[in-house]
Amino acid sequence: MMSDKLVQGNPENGKWRIVCYLNQFFGQIGGEDKADTGFLVKEGPIGPAMFLQSFFAGEGEVVATVICGDNYMADNLGEAVEEGFKLIADLKPSIFFSGPGFNSGRYGVACGAIAAAVQERLGIPAITGLYPENPGTDMYRKRAYVVKTGINAGTMRTALATMAGIGKRLLKNEPIGSAEKEGYFARGFLKNETVEKTAAVRGIEMLFDKVTGKPFKTELSIPQFEDIPPAPPVNDIKKATIALVSDGGVVPKGNPDKIKVSQNTVWASYNLDELFANPYQIAHSGYHPTEVRENLNRLLPMDVLKELEAEKEFGRLFPVFYSCSGNTTTVQSCKAIGEGIAKKLVEENVTAALLVST
Amino acid sequence: MQIEKQGIPTVQVSSIVDVAMMVGVPRLIRGYTITSPICDFHLSPDEEKAMRRRCVKKALALLQQEGKKGSYETI
Amino acid sequence: MKLRMESVKIVDVQFGAKTSISDGVLYINRQELTETVAGDENFASVGIEIVKPGESTRVINVVDVVEPRCKISGGVDFPGVLGGFIAAGRGTTRALKGMAVALCDRHRHWIHSKGIIDMAGPGAELGRYGKMPCVVVDPIPAGDVDDHAYAYSVRRAGFKAAVYLARAAGEDQVDESVVYDMETVYPDLPKLGYYYQIYSPQHDPKGIPDPIFYGYPISVTLPLVVNANEIIDGAVLSGYTIRMMETYSIQNHPIVTELLSRHGKDLNFAGVVMGVCSLEPVRRALAAMMIGNLFHDTLKADGVIMTKPLGGAPNVDLGVAASECEKLGVKTTLLIQALNTQASLDSEVLFNDPALNAIINCGIIFETAQLPELDKIIGGTGETAVFNDSCKQTAGHPIVVEKRFICGCLNQLGASPAVAVEY
Numbered sequence: 001m002m003s004d005k006l007v008q009g010n011p012e013n014g015k016w017r018i019v020c021y022l023n024q025f026f027g028q029i030g031g032e033d034k035a036d037t038g039f040l041v042k043e044g045p046i047g048p049a050m051f052l053q054s055f056f057a058g059e060g061e062v063v064a065t066v067i068c069g070d071n072y073m074a075d076n077l078g079e080a081v082e083e084g085f086k087l088i089a090d091l092k093p094s095i096f097f098s099g100p101g102f103n104s105g106r107y108g109v110a111c112g113a114i115a116a117a118v119q120e121r122l123g124i125p126a127i128t129g130l131y132p133e134n135p136g137t138d139m140y141r142k143r144a145y146v147v148k149t150g151i152n153a154g155t156m157r158t159a160l161a162t163m164a165g166i167g168k169r170l171l172k173n174e175p176i177g178s179a180e181k182e183g184y185f186a187r188g189f190l191k192n193e194t195v196e197k198t199a200a201v202r203g204i205e206m207l208f209d210k211v212t213g214k215p216f217k218t219e220l221s222i223p224q225f226e227d228i229p230p231a232p233p234v235n236d237i238k239k240a241t242i243a244l245v246s247d248g249g250v251v252p253k254g255n256p257d258k259i260k261v262s263q264n265t266v267w268a269s270y271n272l273d274e275l276f277a278n279p280y281q282i283a284h285s286g287y288h289p290t291e292v293r294e295n296l297n298r299l300l301p302m303d304v305l306k307e308l309e310a311e312k313e314f315g316r317l318f319p320v321f322y323s324c325s326g327n328t329t330t331v332q333s334c335k336a337i338g339e340g341i342a343k344k345l346v347e348e349n350v351t352a353a354l355l356v357s358t
Numbered sequence: 359m360q361i362e363k364q365g366i367p368t369v370q371v372s373s374i375v376d377v378a379m380m381v382g383v384p385r386l387i388r389g390y391t392i393t394s395p396i397c398d399f400h401l402s403p404d405e406e407k408a409m410r411r412r413c414v415k416k417a418l419a420l421l422q423q424e425g426k427k428g429s430y431e432t433i
Numbered sequence: 434m435k436l437r438m439e440s441v442k443i444v445d446v447q448f449g450a451k452t453s454i455s456d457g458v459l460y461i462n463r464q465e466l467t468e469t470v471a472g473d474e475n476f477a478s479v480g481i482e483i484v485k486p487g488e489s490t491r492v493i494n495v496v497d498v499v500e501p502r503c504k505i506s507g508g509v510d511f512p513g514v515l516g517g518f519i520a521a522g523r524g525t526t527r528a529l530k531g532m533a534v535a536l537c538d539r540h541r542h543w544i545h546s547k548g549i550i551d552m553a554g555p556g557a558e559l560g561r562y563g564k565m566p567c568v569v570v571d572p573i574p575a576g577d578v579d580d581h582a583y584a585y586s587v588r589r590a591g592f593k594a595a596v597y598l599a600r601a602a603g604e605d606q607v608d609e610s611v612v613y614d615m616e617t618v619y620p621d622l623p624k625l626g627y628y629y630q631i632y633s634p635q636h637d638p639k640g641i642p643d644p645i646f647y648g649y650p651i652s653v654t655l656p657l658v659v660n661a662n663e664i665i666d667g668a669v670l671s672g673y674t675i676r677m678m679e680t681y682s683i684q685n686h687p688i689v690t691e692l693l694s695r696h697g698k699d700l701n702f703a704g705v706v707m708g709v710c711s712l713e714p715v716r717r718a719l720a721a722m723m724i725g726n727l728f729h730d731t732l733k734a735d736g737v738i739m740t741k742p743l744g745g746a747p748n749v750d751l752g753v754a755a756s757e758c759e760k761l762g763v764k765t766t767l768l769i770q771a772l773n774t775q776a777s778l779d780s781e782v783l784f785n786d787p788a789l790n791a792i793i794n795c796g797i798i799f800e801t802a803q804l805p806e807l808d809k810i811i812g813g814t815g816e817t818a819v820f821n822d823s824c825k826q827t828a829g830h831p832i833v834v835e836k837r838f839i840c841g842c843l844n845q846l847g848a849s850p851a852v853a854v855e856y
Contacts, residue, residue: 230425
């Protein structure tokens with residue numbers, strides 16, 4: 001993720017060094033028949049880069065245009081991005097633009113991938129432009145500025161003007177407004193702003209419109225989740241190793257792994273016997289832990305798990321417990337915590353997991 | 359769900375089944391309450407433990423069944 | 434119910450020989466006000482201060498903000514807390530507008546639920562109360578008093594001060610008078626109701642709920658119908674901690690007052706159902722069913738606007754109740770707060786019923802603000818801790834606080850114009 005403030009190298013002649021990336025078509029090499037063309041570096045601006053140059057009159061110059069065929073990029077994206085990145089880095093850019101790629105699938109992904117690499121690794125602004133439905137949009141909008149474009153090159157001028165406008169202000173450390181206002185795709189941040197009417201007044205207007213059959217537009221929308229197929233069930237429960245996982249924020253006294261009471265981003269593992277034998281605390285500010293403080297079994301049913309293990313109702317209770325705190329945690333953090341715990345469970349050959357949520 | 363994705367079956371006890379179902383948890387038990395998911399803390403210690411045992415046994419049973427999204431079991 | 438609400442505009446507040454109002458200036462006899470609110474066994478003493486916009490002053494440990502109000506006829510002051518059980522919402526009430534009483538709670542408990550009022554700088558810009566003169570009531574606990582007993586005394590002290598100050602206004606000083614008439618119905622206009630989820634017991638310190646309905650704790654109450662006038666006339670009060678629903682914002686409830694002011698003009702205010710968040714799933718389903726039925730069959734509403742307290746659990750609860758309303762054909766709009774800054778506008782809602790397609794964005798509650806050092810601290814000292822989960826900080830220095838702690842910056846009832854915007 002890029003920080004909001006970028007450190008720029010000061011250009012010697014007072015002009016920003018601009019590097020552009022284009023595919024074989026916009027780079028004027030040829031059409032689909034030239035899509036296998038590898039990387040070329042041409043001095044100065046080519047095609048759309050010439051338009052871009054005009055927006056930077058006097059302040060910046062396109063020092064080179066890097067061109068690559070769509071197939072060459074698509075066939076082995078990782079290696080091709082690496083090759084392109086090295087060429088771009090050698091040009092010592094102050095700012096990088098790719099595309100715009102409009103709704104071209106291969107080109108769009110290439111524009112996003114290379115912009116993300118440049119921004120993350122060179123720490124300079126990298127901006128591309130894509131159509132909302134281009135697969136590159138969702139893939140890269142959080143890793144570089146992706147400006148919203150029309151479906152094809154008919155919107156080239158407008159797209160480049162927006163890209164250049166954002167780029168200039170990033171170079172000067174000037175603020176960039178909201179995604180909607182500026183015309184880029186949201187990068188995964190929210191900020192508070194003030195509007196004219198209070199939420200109450202807007203809410204009553206919206207309800208009035210909904211009831212009277214007038215059009216209205218929701219301000220927040222319901223979430224969409226990845227559809228993950230269930231794992232196969234446990235075959236032989238008598239041999240199963242079962243691990244205990246909870247988002248209730250149980251940690252040993254002192255909270256050694258610094259699990260946050262809200263908006264947590266980390267997970268930790270603790271030996272269950274030690275956890276129960278020693279003082280513990282609840283790193284979770286979303287519920288009052290009176291009941292759990294009185295008896296930890298109400299959250300982590302150790303007593304009955306041990307009994308059922310002894311009675312051979314299942315194979316083995318995994319001695320380590322996985323803990324996190326699920327209170328106003330972002331979906332992004334939940335996913336990362338889940339991935340981390342899942343990876344560990346695989347490594348530890350755990351058969352199944354019992355999850356307890358507050 | 360990330361654990362399921364890795365092929366490890368899970369069973370979740372949650373008092374907010376609406377969220378768990380929204381996310382698509384495939385083996386779900388409706389917990390007693392947010393502050394005490396496994397059992398009713400108003401019960402006597404013995405009854406409370408019996409309820410915990412019932413909850414965990416149900417979890418073990420569910421783990422041996424095919425996952426089914428959009429529904430839950432009660433303790 | 435019919436309620437006459439009289440407003441007296443206050444432009445400045447000063448200490449003076451006699452508590453009185455002259456040309457919009459409220460003069461306060463400090464000694465008399467102190468004696469009015471002191472005399473409680475849980476207080477060692479009570480500090481009274483006046484703070485004004487522009488002063489380099491930070492008020493800390495704020496647990497509530499109250500608008501000065503007194504009952505002129507047809508009821509008692511703060512029924513259930515200061516007076517007996519005579520329903521709020523009838524008769525005549527007089528309010529001092531443009532000022533507030535801020536209440537400080539110096540006890541150690543629940544430090545991460547106390548607010549700040551900055552009278553200058555960015556904090557004053559963000560909050561509602563840094564823009565108006567405030568009378569700060571700052572009771573010092575008597576030794577090692579019980580948390581809840583002290584908190585209850587603090588609350589009473591605040592309401593006593595509010596009543597005392599409002600009593601300074603005479604009838605000839607009333608600038609404006611409005612009648613809220615919930616008796617007349619307008620059957621031909623769209624019938625809109627309000628679901629007011631006033632509480633969630635998930636945080637109850639020591640499992641003891643706050644007394645917020647006529648001074649009574651109602652954390653296990655099933656949904657009930659209340660009159661809109663009761664809400665704005667003192668029946669519903671803030672809890673013991675700052676949770677973006679301070680009493681001032683309930684007295685001036687932005688949804689209730691807007692619906693009341695449009696009642697008979699372009700809509701018919703069908704009424705209010707009040708409820709609390711369910712922690713148990715069985716109770717949640719029962720309450721949701723009742724909420725749907727009450728709006729559909731008792732209040733006969735075409736639509737209902739819904740608000741919630743706190744964060745995640747009430748968000749789920751509200752969604753379940755809204756789905757029940759929609760199933761019966763009662764349209765819904767929900768006011769929801771975004772929680773995190775690393776998020777998007779489709780990640781902050783904890784339900785996914787496609788019928789819930791009218792959601793109002795009430796801003797992000799965990800966004801932080803940097804506040805500079807101010808000269809004077811009231812409600813504690815410069816060394817008093819100010820909550821920040823990531824670092825230790827004290828009131829007498831530059832601080833970083835979540836916006837939910839800046840009193841009147843964000844509001845669960847919809848009083849704030851803040852929205853979360855994608856970047």
